[in-house]
Amino acid sequence: MQNSSRRLRVENLEHRRLLAADSMIGPQYPEGWGEVSAQSAVAAAEDVISRESSGREAEGESVLKVRLDFSLDSSNFFTTRYPQAKAVMQEVVNEVVDRFNDTLAAVNPPSRSEIQWQPAVLDPRTGALTSLPQSFRAAANEIVVYVRGNNLTGLTRGLGGYNSFGVGYNCPDQACVNQANAFISNLTTRGETGAAASTPSDFAPVVGAITIDTRTDVDWNFGAVDTGEPGQSDFRAVVAHEFAHVLGFGTAPSFSRYVAGGRFAGPKANAVFPGSANIPMNGGSHLASSVRDVVPTTMTGNFDGMLSELDYAILDDIGWEVTPDIRPTVQITTMEQIVPESAGSVTVSATLSAAPSQSILVPVVISGTASANSDYTVTPETFNFASGQRTATMTVNVVDNGTNEGLESLTIRLVDSNVAKLGANTEALVTILDDDGSPVGQTQLNSPEFSSTAITVPGNNLPVAYLFRASANTTLNVTKVGATGPTEAFFVLNEDLEPIGQYNGAGELSVTLSANQNYVLRFEARGTTEQFQIASTAGFQAINNDSPTNLLQPSDVTGDGEVSALDALRVINVLNAAGASEVNIGNEALEEGNYYDVTGDDKVTSLDALRVINTLSGPSSGNSEGATASPSAIAFTPPVADSSETLADEMGPHKSDEIQLDGFVPAVVSVRLADHDHADHGHEHDDDHGDEHDEETGHDHMHDKEFSQSSSAAFAPALVDSVFVEFGASCLA
CATH class of the missing domain: 2.60.40.2030 (CalX-beta domain)
Incomplete structure (x- = not known):
């Protein structure tokens, strides 16, 4: 019969991200690319299979494996600089492939000499294809990923490429032709028949490549994602993201079949994605940055985590047999x-x-x-x-x-x-x-006379407090007047001196108040005079009521910052004037500007005077205004904790807080930082999330041009994924 001669290009257009061993699998030739011997390549493949299958297939577990090959790496990134990097890549790969139940056919060199093929791997850094030995093979259920380090540019932290094969044959008989066709089919499908469909529904790569940025100014975190210091880049996130591209995310024909109108319409992914619309994309290989505001994903161009359930669902749509997440x-x-x-x-x-x-x-x-x-x-x-x-x-x-x-x-x-x-x-x-701040006795106490006119907090380096009682359920809002934020904290305390409203970092505080409860609005000491606007949803009448108790310093009846015999005398005079042993709070006989209810029981009795006397009789304090404490005038200091029941009873409703706080009311402020402080880390590409990856798209186009110029004529251009990670990807909330 007439000889049959053909030369074909066979390309698997997909990135798959897989990680393997903590030590190199396969030979290492740091001198350059493409110098892997046939013997060592075969030995490495057989060794991986023998060591890593270990009966898992029989147990129903994933048997898919990735052989990380560092033989093309000429950097010292994975050896002397970061020897832990190989182990981390292994962990990330295992975490991904453990979710897959796919089985892939082995890829071995054709036995007929008339069938010639040229395996190659993409150098993602240069866009050039590097020939591998014709004896290259991949064992059953194995994907080979070549890893190298190289200096990248800008905010690029990783690049990924995938396999490309040239196959040609000059057959003298039909049996040879049949073997060539079977060989080509195996290269393109590895037994996954959906990969050969006119509209591919599956994907099965043989070989891929990942490049990691080796620039010395890049600070890597090799721990769990988001556990690094501010300014570090998460190595695990970079590897996971790039590996997903090796698996076909954004690159496989079976991925492209679901892309239309700038959205991904895979049914498995849409079942995870909230809402009725398909998933928006940024370009052809990443999800839009807005997606991660709705559901976790690492597959935006600005990734910041491991693969999420949405990411796995998309890989499921591509054709991978994804198993449920059985982690607790x-x-x-x-x-x-x-x-x-x-x-x-x-x-x-x-x-x-x-x-x-x-x-x-x-x-x-x-x-x-x-x-x-x-x-x-x-x-x-x-x-x-x-x-x-x-x-x-x-x-x-x-x-x-x-x-x-x-x-x-x-x-x-x-x-x-x-x-x-x-x-x-x-x-x-x-x-x-904190219990080391300004003594409560130094706090300037003000009566609540809130109105539409802003209150002024003086810049005299002393704390200011408003003690008031809510007569109705209401929401209190305190807003800094002016464009600049407050210089110091302000907050609201309840009757137990617990902070219930915290300054949110933007000059505003909002807190819900309950009727017939006493509160403190306190401003920490500041060196600059500032104004604050007060508002109440129930009107000012709901908050313009004096508190009958000095919550900050209960025994200081006069509110002058001292506890003296005068405070006890004020209580006694009120009882004498009323001619009663008990006066209810709100009685007209009570003079405004005094805090007669020392015990906080909503009435004035002789017990309130006794409480003042007991405070005067308590131990001296280093917080007193003079060098030594005077029995007739001392700055507020709660009694020292004592085991006797008598002392515990004497302390009244605030005993626990007074002992623990040691007489000081701290500043209460909790400012939560955003996950990514772009302003601090120079993320100029993030100024507009809608266009945050234009630079990335341009980078990919540049590589497309390079492919057409530098790739061997035997192979069509292959894709490169360019991934950008913020310097602040690990900034903590």
Whole structure:
């Protein structure tokens, strides 16, 4: 029969992101690309299969494996600079492929000499294709990913490419032709028949490539995503994102079939994505940045995490056999605690939806205005769940230092990991009330005379407080007047001196008040005079009522910052004038500007005078106005904690708070930073989220041009994915 001669280009247009071993699988030739010997390549492939299958297929688990090959890497990134990087890539790859049930046919060189082929891998940095040995092979269920480090540009942190094969044959018989066709079919489908359909519904790559940025000014975090310091780039997120492209995200024909009108319409993805519309995209290979505002995803051009359920659903639409996420759900059960600096320690708890079969560690990231070691320590630094245990605790040890710091807080946030997925409640806020600030006795007390005219807080470096009683349920709003934010904190305390309204960092405070309850609106000491507008949803009459109790310093009846015999005498005079042993709060006989209800029981009795006398008889304080305490005039200092019941009874309704706060009312302010502080880290590309990746699109187009110029004529241009990661990708909330 007549010889049959053809030369074909076979390309799998998809990125798949997979990670393998913590040590190199396959030979290493740092001198250059494409110098892998046939013997070592075969040995490496066989070794991977023998070591990594380990009976998992028989157990119904994923058998898909990725061989990370570092033989083309000439940098020192994965060796001397960051030797842990290989292990981290292995972990990320395992986390991804463990969700797949696909089986892929082996790829071996054709046995007939008349069938010639040229395997190649893309150098994502240059856009050139590098020939691999013709003896290259991939074992069954194996994808080979070549990894290298190289200096990238701008905000690019990683690049990914995929396989390209040239196949030609000059066959003397039909059997040879049949083998050539079977070989080509196996290259393009690896047994996944949907990949060969006129409209492909599946994808099965053989080889891919990932390049990691090696510039010395890039600071990498190799820990769990979002656990690094501000300014670090998350290595795991970069690898996961690039690997998803190797898997076909944004690149495979089976992905493109669902793209129309700038949206992705895959049914599995739409089942996860909230709303009725298809998922918006940014270009052809990434989801729009707005998607992550609705549902977690790492597949925007501005990724910041591991693959989410939406990302896996899209891979499912591409053709991968994705299994359900069987990880238990973890969430915080102790969500908010407010403690004095003298509290010693507080416990934060987390629970799992199901007890683990073996012990697991759930990582956390800690952020906030409180400083580790000087303000607190945490033990342990992860939630440690023992086998069969659904609850774990973490202890925050509060450091009682002598520094005047105002209010400080720390947020403990759960991190998504390969052992547990995140539930609804992922954060615990611990607020620490400082006890080293201005003494309460130095606070300027004002009567509530709120109106449409703004109040003025003087810049005399003394705290100012308004003590008032709410006569109706209302919402109190306090807004800084002027364009600049407040220089110091302001807040609202309830009758137990607990902060119930916190300055939000934007010059505004809003808090709900209950009828017939007493409150304190306190402004911390400031050096600049500032004005604040007060508003009440129930009108000013609901908040323009004097509090009958000096919540900050209950025994200071006159509100002059001192506790003296005059305070007890004022109470006695009120009772004598009324000719009664008891006067109800609101009685006309009570003179405004005095805080007669020392005990806080809504009435004036001889017990209130006794409470003042007991305060005068208490121990002297270093907070007194003079060098020594005077029995007739002392600055407020609560009694020292005592085990006797008599002293406990004498303390009244505020005994616990007074002891813990040591006579000081701290600044209460909690400013939560945004996840990404773009202004601080120079994310000029993020000024407009709608166009944040125009630079990336231009980068891809540049590579397309390079492909047409530098790729071998034997191969069609292949795709390159250019990924940009913010310098502030790890900025913590």
